[in-house]
Amino acid sequence: MLEKLKQEVYEANMQLPKLKLVTFTWGNVSGIDREKGLFVIKPSGVDYDKLKPSDMVVVDLDGKIVEGELNPSSDTPTHAILYRQFPEIGGIVHTHSPWAVSFAQAGMAIPACGTTHADTFYGPVPVTPQLSKEQIADDYEGNTGRVIVDTFKKHELDTDAVPGVLVQDHGPFTWGATPDKAVYNAKVLEVVAEMAYHTMQLSGHLSPSVPQYLLDKHYYRKHGNNAYYGQSNPKSMTHEHVL
Amino acid sequence: MLEKLKQEVYEANMQLPKLKLVTFTWGNVSGIDREKGLFVIKPSGVDYDKLKPSDMVVVDLDGKIVEGELNPSSDTPTHAILYRQFPEIGGIVHTHSPWAVSFAQAGMAIPACGTTHADTFYGPVPVTPQLSKEQIADDYEGNTGRVIVDTFKKHELDTDAVPGVLVQDHGPFTWGATPDKAVYNAKVLEVVAEMAYHTMQLSGHLSPSVPQYLLDKHYYRKHGNNAYYGQSNPKSMTHEHVL
Amino acid sequence: MLEKLKQEVYEANMQLPKLKLVTFTWGNVSGIDREKGLFVIKPSGVDYDKLKPSDMVVVDLDGKIVEGELNPSSDTPTHAILYRQFPEIGGIVHTHSPWAVSFAQAGMAIPACGTTHADTFYGPVPVTPQLSKEQIADDYEGNTGRVIVDTFKKHELDTDAVPGVLVQDHGPFTWGATPDKAVYNAKVLEVVAEMAYHTMQLSGHLSPSVPQYLLDKHYYRKHGNNAYYGQSNPKSMTHEHVL
Amino acid sequence: MLEKLKQEVYEANMQLPKLKLVTFTWGNVSGIDREKGLFVIKPSGVDYDKLKPSDMVVVDLDGKIVEGELNPSSDTPTHAILYRQFPEIGGIVHTHSPWAVSFAQAGMAIPACGTTHADTFYGPVPVTPQLSKEQIADDYEGNTGRVIVDTFKKHELDTDAVPGVLVQDHGPFTWGATPDKAVYNAKVLEVVAEMAYHTMQLSGHLSPSVPQYLLDKHYYRKHGNNAYYGQSNPKSMTHEHVL
Numbered sequence: 001m002l003e004k005l006k007q008e009v010y011e012a013n014m015q016l017p018k019l020k021l022v023t024f025t026w027g028n029v030s031g032i033d034r035e036k037g038l039f040v041i042k043p044s045g046v047d048y049d050k051l052k053p054s055d056m057v058v059v060d061l062d063g064k065i066v067e068g069e070l071n072p073s074s075d076t077p078t079h080a081i082l083y084r085q086f087p088e089i090g091g092i093v094h095t096h097s098p099w100a101v102s103f104a105q106a107g108m109a110i111p112a113c114g115t116t117h118a119d120t121f122y123g124p125v126p127v128t129p130q131l132s133k134e135q136i137a138d139d140y141e142g143n144t145g146r147v148i149v150d151t152f153k154k155h156e157l158d159t160d161a162v163p164g165v166l167v168q169d170h171g172p173f174t175w176g177a178t179p180d181k182a183v184y185n186a187k188v189l190e191v192v193a194e195m196a197y198h199t200m201q202l203s204g205h206l207s208p209s210v211p212q213y214l215l216d217k218h219y220y221r222k223h224g225n226n227a228y229y230g231q232s233n234p235k236s237m238t239h240e241h242v243l
Numbered sequence: 244m245l246e247k248l249k250q251e252v253y254e255a256n257m258q259l260p261k262l263k264l265v266t267f268t269w270g271n272v273s274g275i276d277r278e279k280g281l282f283v284i285k286p287s288g289v290d291y292d293k294l295k296p297s298d299m300v301v302v303d304l305d306g307k308i309v310e311g312e313l314n315p316s317s318d319t320p321t322h323a324i325l326y327r328q329f330p331e332i333g334g335i336v337h338t339h340s341p342w343a344v345s346f347a348q349a350g351m352a353i354p355a356c357g358t359t360h361a362d363t364f365y366g367p368v369p370v371t372p373q374l375s376k377e378q379i380a381d382d383y384e385g386n387t388g389r390v391i392v393d394t395f396k397k398h399e400l401d402t403d404a405v406p407g408v409l410v411q412d413h414g415p416f417t418w419g420a421t422p423d424k425a426v427y428n429a430k431v432l433e434v435v436a437e438m439a440y441h442t443m444q445l446s447g448h449l450s451p452s453v454p455q456y457l458l459d460k461h462y463y464r465k466h467g468n469n470a471y472y473g474q475s476n477p478k479s480m481t482h483e484h485v486l
Numbered sequence: 487m488l489e490k491l492k493q494e495v496y497e498a499n500m501q502l503p504k505l506k507l508v509t510f511t512w513g514n515v516s517g518i519d520r521e522k523g524l525f526v527i528k529p530s531g532v533d534y535d536k537l538k539p540s541d542m543v544v545v546d547l548d549g550k551i552v553e554g555e556l557n558p559s560s561d562t563p564t565h566a567i568l569y570r571q572f573p574e575i576g577g578i579v580h581t582h583s584p585w586a587v588s589f590a591q592a593g594m595a596i597p598a599c600g601t602t603h604a605d606t607f608y609g610p611v612p613v614t615p616q617l618s619k620e621q622i623a624d625d626y627e628g629n630t631g632r633v634i635v636d637t638f639k640k641h642e643l644d645t646d647a648v649p650g651v652l653v654q655d656h657g658p659f660t661w662g663a664t665p666d667k668a669v670y671n672a673k674v675l676e677v678v679a680e681m682a683y684h685t686m687q688l689s690g691h692l693s694p695s696v697p698q699y700l701l702d703k704h705y706y707r708k709h710g711n712n713a714y715y716g717q718s719n720p721k722s723m724t725h726e727h728v729l
Numbered sequence: 730m731l732e733k734l735k736q737e738v739y740e741a742n743m744q745l746p747k748l749k750l751v752t753f754t755w756g757n758v759s760g761i762d763r764e765k766g767l768f769v770i771k772p773s774g775v776d777y778d779k780l781k782p783s784d785m786v787v788v789d790l791d792g793k794i795v796e797g798e799l800n801p802s803s804d805t806p807t808h809a810i811l812y813r814q815f816p817e818i819g820g821i822v823h824t825h826s827p828w829a830v831s832f833a834q835a836g837m838a839i840p841a842c843g844t845t846h847a848d849t850f851y852g853p854v855p856v857t858p859q860l861s862k863e864q865i866a867d868d869y870e871g872n873t874g875r876v877i878v879d880t881f882k883k884h885e886l887d888t889d890a891v892p893g894v895l896v897q898d899h900g901p902f903t904w905g906a907t908p909d910k911a912v913y914n915a916k917v918l919e920v921v922a923e924m925a926y927h928t929m930q931l932s933g934h935l936s937p938s939v940p941q942y943l944l945d946k947h948y949y950r951k952h953g954n955n956a957y958y959g960q961s962n963p964k965s966m967t968h969e970h971v972l
Binding site: 133 | 599600602674677680683685689696703714715
């Protein structure tokens with residue numbers, strides 16, 4: 001079942017080592033079929049070079065296995081919560097990519113320091129509060145999802161405009177309309193974390209951030225009805241903006 | 244039309260991932276035919292591993308498409324302004340290479356800390372002022388080019404001696420006599436940014452810079468009538484400078 | 487003799503350059519046959535691309551050569567002491583991986599900054615005291631092993647829960663149930679050292695560490711009777727933790 | 730002439746990009762035939778992937794071309810001075826490797842922070858004073874060699890025990906008994922510079938250094954009559970140092 005989605009999720013998982021986002025097996029990608037209410041996720045602890053599309057595990061939105069002979073990723077309950085609470089997302093990625101983890105461990109959001117950030121994230125990438133002793137003791141992975149959802153609610157963030165988060169002391173989760181786009185966002189998050197780190201060191205440990213109007217410009221240059229980056233937008237800005 | 248230039252621009256674009264200067268599609272190279280007043284540029288948002296020489300877009304100096312089925316790079320108006328205002332340049336490169344972006348985001352010029360820098364850049368690589376809200380709202384990419392030109396005018400910089408700039412909050416643009424040389428300068432700028440960052444950290448956040456006479460020596464060892472580096476200069480210094 | 491173990495130790499050694507843990511020949515892996523009281527170790531100073539399984543040297547627990555035509559690693563006495571004093575370990579790795587060495591040279595333990603660390607190391611990776619002049623002058627490599635053992639005794643550390651150490655001014659040693667697991671731990675140690683460094687810089691040179699209950703959760707998620715990460719544990723947590 | 734030495738120097742040059750010590754053409758290796766009083770050096774500004782053994786240039790100890798159709802490296806006069814003043818060396822390497830250059834640009838010696846350093850460099854890697862305006866104006870490359878020689882004389886350094894130096898504002902030169910060993914030392918210098926940088930940042934910008942007796946132990950473990958590292962020393966320490 002869901003053979004096409006399994007292939008898609010498999011290929012998205014295989015992008016993680018190519019993009020240097022994972023060490024060993026420390027990452028997972030999932031993708032959802034919203035009509036069926038099922039999602040497909042990488043099995044737990046399987047080496048990337050042994051992974052096959054048929055290893056992908058199908059689970060329902062309670063995180064229970066529907067099809068597959070392997071245990072799904074131990075982070076499956078986090079994915080399940082996110083799919084339930086963020087109805088517009090189609091794919092989720094979790095990694096331990098080192099620059100993003102460094103910010104998560106420091107308990108710091110990644111500031112929007114420039115246009116590379118603004119092209120993908122409309123504002124800082126938030127960091128969740130630490131999970132409490134109780135949240136960790138019982139249903140830890142589910143509570144990891146809940147603390148992400150709470151962070152987005154509290155700060156009134158749009159999951160489309162800010163397609164990622166840092167779980168404090170842990171690491172990044174990103175998402176997107178498809179598993180492939182979630183992987184793209186995972187890479188962008190790692191790259192902007194690296195750039196932000198060096199920007200902050202150059203600036204004497206401050207967190208410089210771009211003006212709001214530059215954030216607007218770059219984000220909407222690539223997203224929404226007036227986007228003009230890439231090939232999918234019929235209006236090239238070079239036709240509009242005569243010099 | 245311009246088949247030779249398209250091939251040259253295509254090959255220069257393909258150097259960017261090889262030199263580790265781009266993530267995904269975040270970079271573009273163009274090259275100009277000064278006689279025809281037309282330039283050739285990478286299409287917007289196309290993966291490097293799918294790029295073909297025939298995908299290159301031909302545009303005029305107003306940034307309008309003359310030939311090509313794909314949208315040109317969204318940075319095309321910036322390239323157009325630079326070609327119009329800097330008549331001696333033959334190729335332009337824009338990337339989001341991480342060390343150069345870190346300085347751009349910090350709003351800091353790259354100081355000339357040593358001979359590696361002086362071999363290519365005769366003085367610091369300048370950073371532009373931030374664009375104003377108005378400059379961003381209307382013809383953003385054109386104004387990106389204008390703020391570069393204004394920076395060079397204000398500081399009375401020679402585009403030949405300083406073949407690159409950082410656009411504040413954004414990233415580097417470099418240029419050269421050919422697209423290939425512009426790519427070379429893009430790589431040098433990234434390397435000297437990395438070295439300058441670590442030099443500054445070692446020096447306690449100061450910006451050490453080389454003495455003027457060492458800057459002169461290294462720059463003119465490789466450039467101008469008395470250059471003696473490489474194979475194109477008939478006089479080897481080993482014949483002149485008997486020990 | 488010990489052909490299977492030689493092959494295993496050979497393959498574990500060959501992982502070191504693949505995992506970017508060694509420069510030149512600066513690393514070695516050994517593995518022990520506890521029943522025979524013999525261990526197998528890489529020969530000293532042999533290039534990885536010339537290494538063969540039959541080059542592996544068999545030594546006894548006094549560090550004396552039992553079989554093999556090449557000199558064993560100069561660190562052999564350190565391995566011998568560790569095998570004698572830590573009866574539960576089956577493989578040992580020594581490298582000069584750069585992030586771990588940086589902490590060793592600074593004389594600093596690697597703090598447990600997050601879950602990536604907690605998944606493998608149940609607490610900080612300790613650093614030994616400096617060896618004294620006398621410890622260096624006579625039986626230096628043996629004393630390197632003894633200072634490791636003393637550090638674990640003094641801090642009452644469990645070698646299973648903390649499978650590695652930094653020898654001050656020198657570098658990391660890791661171990662595990664098998665040579666392969668010791669190599670895994672060597673890579674994790676390097677990755678968490680890199681992340682801890684950047685976390686500490688972001689946090690203003692402090693050493694942030696995870697709460698004890700998060701350390702517990704992540705360590706025991708992967709280790710012991712209640713582990714549920716990976717495929718070898720019959721109970722998938724997704725069956726237990728209904729959301 | 731000198732076909733064997735040309736091949737050796739060619740292969741040593743080709744190691745530089747493999748060891749990630751050069752960008753573009755920014756590095757050169759030479760090797761000397763002491764009996765003939767001639768040395769062989771890389772031509773100036775030739776790409777590594779186009780380099781052939783027959784491109785190597787033969788020059789005398791005044792730096793004059795004896796054989797070869799290409800211009801020799803522009804740093805040839807520096808090599809010539811070093812061969813004349815350091816009679817025990819057989820090969821020289823110059824690179825712009827980024828960590829070593831960062832220390833050179835900061836005008837700081839690389840402190841001996843640990844055993845990785847001590848295994849190859851018996852003490853800090855010194856940095857020369859800046860060249861004066863006069864030293865740069867006339868015979869710059871020759872004076873680069875002279876300032877290295879003066880630095881070694883002033884600090885009474887042994888070129889065998891400290892096989893490298895940083896030229897201030899410029900970068901590293903290393904040497905060795907053969908071109909191949911000089912390349913080895915160039916890589917070690919880069920690796921220990923990287924480790925020293927991070928050690929210093931962890932230690933609050935101090936320059937920690939190993940105790941003298943540890944420096945002695947590690948240096949003489951690999952060098953001189955009592956060395957016992959590797960395969961070329963008949964006495965394995967595992968036979969001597971019974972635990």
